[in-house]
Amino acid sequence: MAKKPLFHSVVYYISPSLRSPRRKQLQAALDAHGARASTIISDATHIITDTTRFDGWKEANEGAEIVTDRWVDRSVVLDRAEPPEMYSADPTMLFSGVTATCTDVARARKTIGTLDWVFFVLGTGQLTAPGDRLIHYPVPRRPIEEMAGKIFSITNYTGEARDYLKKLIVGMGASFNPTMRQGDSPILIAASTESEKAKKGAEWQIPVVNHLWVEDCYMTWRMLPVTTKYITFPPASDLSGLLCERGMGAYIENEENLRIEVYAGRARPQVPRRAGTPATHSRQRDGCERGQRHGQCRGGCGG
Numbered sequence: 001m002a003k004k005p006l007f008h009s010v011v012y013y014i015s016p017s018l019r020s021p022r023r024k025q026l027q028a029a030l031d032a033h034g035a036r037a038s039t040i041i042s043d044a045t046h047i048i049t050d051t052t053r054f055d056g057w058k059e060a061n062e063g064a065e066i067v068t069d070r071w072v073d074r075s076v077v078l079d080r081a082e083p084p085e086m087y088s089a090d091p092t093m094l095f096s097g098v099t100a101t102c103t104d105v106a107r108a109r110k111t112i113g114t115l116d117w118v119f120f121v122l123g124t125g126q127l128t129a130p131g132d133r134l135i136h137y138p139v140p141r142r143p144i145e146e147m148a149g150k151i152f153s154i155t156n157y158t159g160e161a162r163d164y165l166k167k168l169i170v171g172m173g174a175s176f177n178p179t180m181r182q183g184d185s186p187i188l189i190a191a192s193t194e195s196e197k198a199k200k201g202a203e204w205q206i207p208v209v210n211h212l213w214v215e216d217c218y219m220t221w222r223m224l225p226v227t228t229k230y231i232t233f234p235p236a237s238d239l240s241g242l243l244c245e246r247g248m249g250a251y252i253e254n255e256e257n258l259r260i261e262v263y264a265g266r267a268r269p270q271v272p273r274r275a276g277t278p279a280t281h282s283r284q285r286d287g288c289e290r291g292q293r294h295g296q297c298r299g300g301c302g303g
Contacts, residue, residue: 011038011046012038013047018048022069116167148174150174152176188201
């Protein structure tokens, strides 16, 4: 039997509140995947909008799904119709489809995320998939056994990027020390080999690895061997620009190992982002959200 088009049951109306180029883009995507356009709001099963008070909003069918344009984008990317309640255009419904729970939820295909994810969503007003970022998805209760007693230090990363790496390190069961000491047999995380700290690490013959190794260890939840990939620092390049681009992907662990701070279900708490809340609020909570900037080590081997 032939597979039905992605939006085969969708009759859509695109709000004029969206810009014309965006409306055309959405229409093309919807039409290409089997949806049908409607010029009459009351006939639409799905209304694509950036506000709940669009022109003619009172005419909308009571059962119509009122969603943001991101519902179309994510559905096309994932090749499945995403739950409309996760993309409500109503800011008071930001966590529609999400409730705190400690129950077995993963095999029920519910949304599972950490408190970092909750703070990120509240700060940005965007309901992202927790698996898109490493620290947004729960990790196993047990730390990585081989990480016990390991001490990490960091160079080339400052501010939020540094905090993000510290969260990964401590989360896996290791320790972080901003001051690198030879007697501690530390592991140094670096974005390049140009800082004084990285040069001292090479002199002391301690492991100097890029952040990809830390992220891969976190994703697979095991201490990986340090291969060429993790000690490669291309000349005149800086790997810090790749930080935070990794998600859990196929490495999401068995639900029996998940931590307690899990969120799932279909309750609808009223927790909209407050007007005037700066976007940086989420980054302070998240530790690292978008491409963060770094700085060279400027304080001997403590930076």
